[in-house]
Amino acid sequence: xxxxxxxxxxxxxxxxxxxxxxxxxxxxxxxxxxxxxxxxxxxxxxxxxxxxxxxxxxxxxxxxxxxxxxxxxxxxxxxxxxxxxxxxxxxxxxxxxxxxxxxxxxxxxxxxxxxxxxxxxxxxxxxxxxxxxxxxxxxxxxxxxxxxxxxxxxxxxxxxxxxxxxxxxxxxxxxxxxxxxxxxxxxxxxxxxxxx
Ligand SMILES: Nc1nc2c(ncn2[C@@H]2O[C@H](COP(=O)(O)OP(=O)(O)O)[C@@H](O)[C@H]2O)c(=O)[nH]1
Ligand SMILES: [Mg+2]
Numbered sequence: 675x676x677x678x679x680x681x682x683x684x685x686x687x688x689x690x691x692x693x694x695x696x697x698x699x700x701x702x703x704x705x706x707x708x709x710x711x712x713x714x715x716x717x718x719x720x721x722x723x724x725x726x727x728x729x730x731x732x733x734x735x736x737x738x739x740x741x742x743x744x745x746x747x748x749x750x751x752x753x754x755x756x757x758x759x760x761x762x763x764x765x766x767x768x769x770x771x772x773x774x775x776x777x778x779x780x781x782x783x784x785x786x787x788x789x790x791x792x793x794x795x796x797x798x799x800x801x802x803x804x805x806x807x808x809x810x811x812x813x814x815x816x817x818x819x820x821x822x823x824x825x826x827x828x829x830x831x832x833x834x835x836x837x838x839x840x841x842x843x844x845x846x847x848x849x850x851x852x853x854x855x856x857x858x859x860x861x862x863x864x865x866x867x868x869x870x
Pocket of ligand 1: 700701704707748805808839842
């Protein structure tokens with residue numbers, strides 16, 4: 675019991691905290707992302723998920739960090755509250771539905787609002803997920819870069835990456851990349867780089 679208490683204490687208070695904020699338009703797949711990660715690391719959970727209106731939260735220890743993940747609602751009225759999370763964000767995971775090309779411009783415009791906001795740190799790393807890549811009509815990553823290169827320039831000057839992801843893919847299916855855990859790992863590596 676004592677050991678357990680000590681471990682929980684260590685996880686919460688002694689590990690460096692990584693705040694990972696998950697943003698993106700409504701229906702991009704943010705909550706599915708968080709739920710996938712939560713089910714994968716449920717044994718490491720140090721605080722239970724708290725479903726509240728417009729936001730979900732998970733905290734667990736992972737790769738030397740006490741990670742705190744926030745998934746904030748993407749509907750227009752919730753987007754107005756995104757800025758409350760900027761100052762604390764250690765890394766941003768920005769989720770886009772790559773199968774819904776009708777909303778990519780809107781998604782990139784909302785991303786621009788985030789990364790150009792004064793409260794959003796100039797060196798906060800950004801992982802841009804072209805999500806729902808399991809869907810056949812999803813826009814391939816190269817086509818995305820070619821088509822939206824100009825809007826992507828908004829990420830110049832900070833640590834960033836573009837990944838094709840799917841919440842449906844498990845590590846077994848795509849060992850190297852593509853799972854949301856690969857996106858999480860990139861974010862953790864980027865937080866480590868930023869701390870150096
Ligand atoms: N095919 C597919 N569907 C997904 C994926 N991620 C989310 N969805 C579906 O897209 C819808 C919106 O997902 P949700 O996680 O609620 O989006 P949120 O509004 O950004 O939190 C739901 O019907 C999900 O099942 C994905 O990677 N692939
Ligand atoms: Mg959601």
